[in-house]
Amino acid sequence: MSSSDSSSDGFDQRLRQRTFQRTNGLETVPLVDIPQPHGTIPNSPLAASTISFLLGSTFAIGLFTFISGGFDRFWWSTYQLGFFAAAWAAFHWGEFAVTAGWNREKCSVDSFLLDNGAMYHIANGIALSEYLLTLYFLPSAKSYPYVSLVGVFMVVLGQAVRSAAMIHASTNFSHSVAFRKLQGHRLVTDGIYAWFRHPSYAGFFYWALGTQLVLQNTVTFIVFLVLLWRFFARRVEAEEKALVQFFGDQYVEYRKRVGTMMPLVG
Numbered sequence: 551m552s553s554s555d556s557s558s559d560g561f562d563q564r565l566r567q568r569t570f571q572r573t574n575g576l577e578t579v580p581l582v583d584i585p586q587p588h589g590t591i592p593n594s595p596l597a598a599s600t601i602s603f604l605l606g607s608t609f610a611i612g613l614f615t616f617i618s619g620g621f622d623r624f625w626w627s628t629y630q631l632g633f634f635a636a637a638w639a640a641f642h643w644g645e646f647a648v649t650a651g652w653n654r655e656k657c658s659v660d661s662f663l664l665d666n667g668a669m670y671h672i673a674n675g676i677a678l679s680e681y682l683l684t685l686y687f688l689p690s691a692k693s694y695p696y697v698s699l700v701g702v703f704m705v706v707l708g709q710a711v712r713s714a715a716m717i718h719a720s721t722n723f724s725h726s727v728a729f730r731k732l733q734g735h736r737l738v739t740d741g742i743y744a745w746f747r748h749p750s751y752a753g754f755f756y757w758a759l760g761t762q763l764v765l766q767n768t769v770t771f772i773v774f775l776v777l778l779w780r781f782f783a784r785r786v787e788a789e790e791k792a793l794v795q796f797f798g799d800q801y802v803e804y805r806k807r808v809g810t811m812m813p814l815v816g
Contacts, residue, residue, distance in 0.1 A: 578658045585726050587658045590665045597659050598646065605643040605662075612636030626682055630698055633764050634681075637705045638674070641757065644709065645725075648716045653723055663725065673777070677762060677770040684767075692766050704760025712753025714742045723750065737797045739804050747808045747816060748789075751782050755812050779815065786816045 578593050580586065587593040591601075615621065615632025642662050649661040684691050716723050718741040742749045755778050762771040793801045810816040 580658050581655045585724075587660045588665050591659050591662075593659045598662075601659070601662055601664065602643060602646070605639040609636045609639035609643070612639060626685065628685065628692070630692065630765050631681065633698075633702060633705075634678075634761055637709070637757075637761055637764070641709060644713055645716075648713055649725075652717050652720045655721060656724060661725065669777075673770070673774065676773070677765060677767055680767045680770050681765040691768075694766060697766050698764045701760045701763025701765075704756045704763060706760075708753045708755070708757030708760055710753070711742065711746065712750050712757065715746070715749035715753060718742050719750075735796065737793070737800055737804065739808070744808065745811070747805065747810045748782075748786055748812075751786065752811045754778075755782060779813070782810075782812060783815050786810060790816070 578587075578595060578598055591597055612632045612635030615627060616629045616636060618629070618632075620628040620630075620632065642664055645663045646657070646659075646661040649657045681692070719738050722736060722738055746752045758774055758778055759771065762774055790801070790805065805816070
């Protein structure tokens with residue numbers, strides 16, 4: 551083969567690689583050996599961009615309502631509901647954005663966590679129902695601004711902890727529990743993981759409870775506390791069995807040093 555043919559083949563190969571990179575730059579198809587999208591929401595760039603637009607709009611409207619202190623024209627347009635809407639939209643958009651930025655191989659439309667099970671949406675629906683019904687029939691029960699302020703702090707802190715965990719773990723993070731050790735899978739014990747053994751779980755735990763404090767929902771705060779505690783207690787137990795199998799004494803020693811920072815979990 552002549553040198554000109556070799557050069558031509560090399561050029562064609564580089565061109566194909568660049569074409570592949572361009573055509574897959576906006577793809578939302580994760581690698582074959584990790585959980586694939588559920589299929590409830592179309593796994594396409596169009597779906598991802600549409601969801602991002604809707605979440606961004608919800609966030610902007612909610613944040614404006616919160617900063618404005620609510621609007622007297624509508625009895626339901628309170629600063630509390632505005633913050634809840636903004637926090638909810640920011641959480642789901644952030645899940646996708648962080649996955650796309652730091653864990654690209656696992657990114658899909660499911661990374662928004664909108665297809666997160668019926669119970670998740672039912673719980674949020676019950677929370678909104680309690681807030682609106684109480685606000686309408688007993689508005690004085692929602693007149694404790696310091697409770698909402700504590701909730702705002704918990705939401706912001708919980709979101710920061712969860713996002714920091716996902717960013718720091720990078721490709722070692724997964725929205726689903728990994729029961730098989732993948733190539734390159736390593737135990738992360740530094741950064742935010744030096745303070746929280748399961749920071750993504752702890753972050754969501756306090757984020758969710760914070761949303762109910764913002765809304766000053768007594769019933770759903772208790773319900774969220776019980777359900778989230780049960781869920782994460784079981785999840786941590788199952789995940790740590792796998793982690794001990796993956797990393798042996800290395801994980802056992804780490805578990806002795808660092809707690810979950812969730813009450814009575816692990």
